[in-house]
Amino acid sequence: MNKGLKIFLITFLIVILIAVISVTIIKILRNNNDEKIDSSYNETAVTKMQELNLYDEINNKEYSKTIEVLLEENKLNEKYLNEYYNITYSNINNFSTIINQLLDKSYNSEEINYIISNYINNYDIILNMDYFDILSFKNISNFDINQIERYLAYQNENEDLNINTVVTYVNIGLDLEGYSKYEEYTNEEAENDLTILVNKYHKLPDDYVPSDLVSLSYSSTYYLRKEAAEAFEKLTDAGILDNVIFYPFSPYRSYDLQSRLYNGYVARDGKEAADTYSARPGFSEHQLGLAVDVRSSNLPDNLTPEHYKWMLDNSYKYGFIIRYPKGKQHITQFIEEPWHLRYLGVELATKVHDSGLTYDEYYDIYLKKTSN
Ligand SMILES: [Zn+2]
Missing domain, CATH: 3.30.1380.10 (Muramoyl-pentapeptide Carboxypeptidase; domain 2)
Structure with a gap:
């Protein structure tokens, strides 16, 4: 083998070796980042889900803006993880806090979506009360959330009345003595x-x-x-x-x-x-x-x-x-x-x-x- 060919082969082998080592080192260095690349969530959310050991669980499911926001705000409560997926994200103040409070009161995702889309200016009324079947008042055009406690009390006393009638009668004032409040x-x-x-x-x-x-x-x-x-x-x-x-x-x-x-x-x-x-x-x-x-x-x-x-x-x-x-x-x-x-x-x-x-x-x- 002539000297020139020898040098060429040695140089070639060294270059190959360096290349392999470099790729390996880059791979090792980027190991953590690989997960970010695979995830649809932003960096803050990914870091948080790793801390909570929920990376795989969350990333095996469809992306959820609600989950991402909860993670970002450090408000994800693991026991509600499955319900969160069915809660539609809404860009309102204190979204994470409100949905957690409603979940604490035993509202399910369907009810929470309904509350968020219909009563966002009055959710404090709902949060200050025990759980009630809010969906039973759905589609009642004269329903007034401000009167909810009166409806529930009147409904209790008049179990034979349907819910539409309860709403109308209370709105008229019939749960109160005539002339007592006008x-x-x-x-x-x-x-x-x-x-x-x-x-x-x-x-x-x-x-x-x-x-x-x-x-x-x-x-x-x-x-x-x-x-x-x-x-x-x-x-x-x-x-x-x-x-x-x-x-x-x-x-x-x-x-x-x-x-x-x-x-x-x-x-x-x-x-x-x-x-x-x-x-x-x-x-x-x-x-x-x-x-x-x-x-x-x-x-x-x-x-x-x-x-x-x-x-x-x-x-x-x-x-x-x-x-x-x-x-x-x-x-x-x-x-x-x-x-x-x-x-x-x-x-x-x-x-x-x-x-x-x-x-x-x-x-x-x-x-x-x-x-x-
Ligand atoms: Zn007359």
Whole structure:
């Protein structure tokens, strides 16, 4: 072998050797980093999962942003590892803390996803309470998370009611004694909204007098608000065409008149009885100038059954509803009053009529602005 070839071979072997050694050294040095390269998680999360000895377990599953954030914030609780995978990450303040607190309260991932996407401004209400079945309130449009404790208490006392009814009844106020807690409208609200709800939980200002009272053709001392008065004339005419003759006997009543009437009934029958058929002053629809009591021509203060039937079937076409129907006293808080009509306008009266609901219910479900 000539010298040149020898040197070449030796040099070649040395180069190969150096190359092999270098690759080995680089491999050893990069051993730890190999894991990072295989992981979809960021470096902080990887370091944390290695500390917790969860590297393999976590990386054998699909990437989860929720897991990554929990690791980064050092808030991953190993016992909830499986639930975390089903919790959708949401970019909100204290996400990790909130989901851990909810898990501590026994909420599952489905419930937590629901809470995070629907009640993130109110989750403190939920965190301050024991676990409850929040998904049973799903899709109830008039559900108000602020009333949750009242719903649960009322549900407890009325196990035969379905959850939608519980929500509506509590929203109306029926878990509380009538008049014990009420909202008071302003004069502007009373004047500007013909659909306003007045009941034992909604009061008018003592000094409220509608600005557009006009007298009815039946008597110059009987008043309703202009729109209601015009509608009432049409209703009366429609009755005449069907040979159903009725007259108004108590239309608009001032606060003072309502006061005298109510006190008279209390003196006669006692407060408890009077409260079932007469509103306290400030709580009467008659003060709105949008309610009128009617009587059949041969009766002093009521409709005959035939006339009542006609009224149930026809009054909504002219904008009036029977405000205190039969069998609804537990909702309206008043006995059946065939004679008491409330003006709402044709469109709304038709909807209320078709719904089969009392106005108290209809108002809560479809008209009230919710706070959620
Ligand atoms: Zn009345």
